Amino acid sequence: MRVIRKNAVFAIATVMCMVGMTACGGNKKTGTQGSAEAEAAAYNYTGQAPITDQEGVSVSILAQNSWYSTVDFASAPIIKEVADRAGVTIDWTLISPTNYKDSVMPMLASGTDLPDIVELPDLDPNMSYLRSGIFVPLDEYMDDMPNYRMFLEENPEIKASLTAEDGHIYYVPQTVVTENYQPCAMINVEWLEKIGKEMPKTLDEFVEVLRAFKEQDMNGNGDTTDEIPMSIIASNSSSYLYYMFGPAFGLDLASGFYADENGQVHYGFAEPEKYKKYLEFVHKLYEEGLIEVEFTTLTRDQVTERCAKNMTGVTFDFSWQMSQLYSAQYPEYTGEKGIMVGMPPLSGEYEGFYTARQPFANIFGVSADSGNILNAVRFLDYAMSKECQELYVWGMEGASYTVDDQGKKEYTEAAQDSLWLQGLGINPGCLPSQQSVEATDVLLPEWHVAVDKQLQQYMRNPWPFIYATADESSIISQYLVDITTYVEEMHVAFITGTASLDTFDNYLESLKNMNLDQILKVRQAQYERYKDANGGEK
Secondary structure, three states: OEEEOOHHHHHHHHHHHHHOHHHHHHOOOOHHHHHHHHHHHOOOOOOOOOOOOOOOOEEEEEEEOOOOOOOOHHHOHHHHHHHHHHOOEEEEEEEOHHHHHHHHHHHHHHOOOOOOEEEOOOOOOOOHHHHHOOEOOHHHHHHHOHHHHHHHHHOHHHHHHHEOOOOOEOOEEEEOOOOOOOEEEEEEHHHHHHOOOOOOOEHHHHHHHHHHHHHOOOOOOOOOOOOEEEOOOOOOHHHHHHHHHHHHHOOOOOOOEEEOOOOOEEEHHHOOOHHHHHHHHHHHHHHOOOOOOOOOOOOHHHHHHHHHOOOEEEEEEEOOHHHHHHHHHOOOOOOOOOOEEEOOOOEOOOOOOEEOOOOEEEEEEEEOOOOOHHHHHHHHHHHOOHHHHHHHHHOOEOOOEEEOOOOOEEEOOHHHOHHHHHHHOOOOOOOOOEOOHHHHHOOOOHHHHHHHHHHHHHEEOOOOOOOOOHHHHHHHHHHHHHHHHHHHHHHHHHHHOOOOHHHHHHHHHHHHHOOHHHHHHHHHHHHHHHHHHOOOOO
């Protein structure tokens, strides 16, 4: 097992491979490896462990190590259990997530000496690695991947996103929850009760609440000037404002691109009427002091501090933070009822919604020159099985969880220690794990779980992940970065008033001159391709 933390090691290895190809991978398809494939083919793998009846089978994997520096996935009990049940030995090359992309990209660029299974450094949106031929089309091995085949059948939208232009599927995904514990607005319900208001549901009701928060002594310290109606984190200031207010104006600004009910693709930041109305609304909030002046620099730690001092009325973040971070700052918080509580999305001319996350966290491919392809695809398939997913999210029965007479699982007292649980290998980033809502629920207070379930109905799928062709990639790389940068700069300028909304038409003209029309044509073509792969569904 190799645990690699420094980029320099890979840089040297890559140069050596390029100088001496026969030493670094040119001899992969030897007679011995050919016979290993034949032996693997003779075994009838059904999706259950083990994946082989041969002794001494090894599968090499390049993947991310844990974000915790004290945790090594190669020795984590959950991951060792997966390998033991599969009947194989894993030859790990694990790299810290902080420099994974920079370390792995040179290896993929050389295309040689790759392990059997590779966790990609990104989602390969432009099909760069896919077109290079270094990964096998997994759909040609579906007879050896019954668990993965079932997963794709149960998740047609994910299947559509993973289907490349040539119709093949090359990668196995690691997925996250997409309808629960998503970004949402949170409001101080103690302040809300103090002003005698119900939970706001519309923009007008929300503005009334913010004004009351600003004008009254909400924290009861005798000072009516230290209340901050709304604090939004700066690192996500643009996107969180998009999430919070865009839908009320009929816009999915969180995704940027979206398709209307007729399948026509739009760019929210270039919608003449809707986006201008959104900007006018948020600018008015800024002018009235209802949005924190420092919204472009505010950190999560600062928002947390404001909660601890009972100084802010509203924030926006992932639902997980409701109890785990923000409510926990208040001295009176006991865990029985929330203080910073998620609220329904705000409606305006349009009904509000929240934009959920993309389902993909990471993807895994099987090297085309592996010489061990059948064992590799079977191991990936077994790693996708429900049996393994139980291990990923719950760990080891008796150690990290127990099961009562009704079959309900609960984490043990030991599992309340996050570092211990991480050391066990919970939700490993090195395998195609799938996050579990059930396992998340048991970690949180009942009030939080109940609020999250209420918010689930408001979640809407984001713009789907869609592979770009070579021509599409060229257009996207040529224009979209500049467009996005300009849009983000002008978003802040319009809100703060450094750019007048009287110049909004000039802004739209600039986007046109930056070739937004060509980007929209690309997105429309991608969307049509995605719909076809999804059986015509939007």
